[in-house]
Amino acid sequence: MNQAFTPEPLLLGGHRLLYQADYLKPEAADWLLAYCKGLPWVQSRIRLYGKWHPIPRLNCWFADPGLRYAYSGASLAGNGWTEPLARVRQALQQHVQLDFNNMLANYYRDGNDSMGWHSDDEPELGADPVIAAVSLGVERPIRFRPKGGGKSVGLAMAHGSLLVMPAGFQAEWQHGLPKRQGSGERVSLTFRYIAPQ
Ligand SMILES: O=C(O)CCC(=O)C(=O)O
Numbered sequence: 001m002n003q004a005f006t007p008e009p010l011l012l013g014g015h016r017l018l019y020q021a022d023y024l025k026p027e028a029a030d031w032l033l034a035y036c037k038g039l040p041w042v043q044s045r046i047r048l049y050g051k052w053h054p055i056p057r058l059n060c061w062f063a064d065p066g067l068r069y070a071y072s073g074a075s076l077a078g079n080g081w082t083e084p085l086a087r088v089r090q091a092l093q094q095h096v097q098l099d100f101n102n103m104l105a106n107y108y109r110d111g112n113d114s115m116g117w118h119s120d121d122e123p124e125l126g127a128d129p130v131i132a133a134v135s136l137g138v139e140r141p142i143r144f145r146p147k148g149g150g151k152s153v154g155l156a157m158a159h160g161s162l163l164v165m166p167a168g169f170q171a172e173w174q175h176g177l178p179k180r181q182g183s184g185e186r187v188s189l190t191f192r193y194i195a196p197q
């Protein structure tokens, strides 16, 4: 059975994740993916053991004007939203009844692009951030694992789907996107809230 089409919430260690496979209509998802491919993507670098390495994916960040975010040693300043992305944010805010003031987009060009295990727990995101991610392009699994050790769990994220990681989840679980041989392009739009300074 394809997990991507399970309508039930995913329960991980008592945390209730929302996964909605058909969040966007197929035409809307197709349009948004084509649009997102034209965003000003950059390949960021991170410093590991004294050496700089390009991260294995492309990124792009949008935020309310003036919002600041310290990210991998750089300080980013919010520059507003494009009209289509503002609409996506607005619809998402209504759908989940939460406010988001910034969005980190990820572009996995193929199956060699990936994201290592991490929690989205930067101090700017506050004590218990909610992260909402819209997936576009090829279906790829995200994996979750408890920080205290234990089995990891996968969830295939479909084109046009929505995943919401709830408050409290980042403190106890990590997630990541392993490489996937032969995989095509995927974009994720991850909406977050940073407390304005
Ligand atoms: O690509 C995804 O769906 C996950 C992205 C992610 O974990 C992040 O941007 O922090």
Ligand SMILES: [Fe+2]
Residues within 6 Å of the ligand: 118, 119, 120, 175
């Ligand atoms: Fe993440």
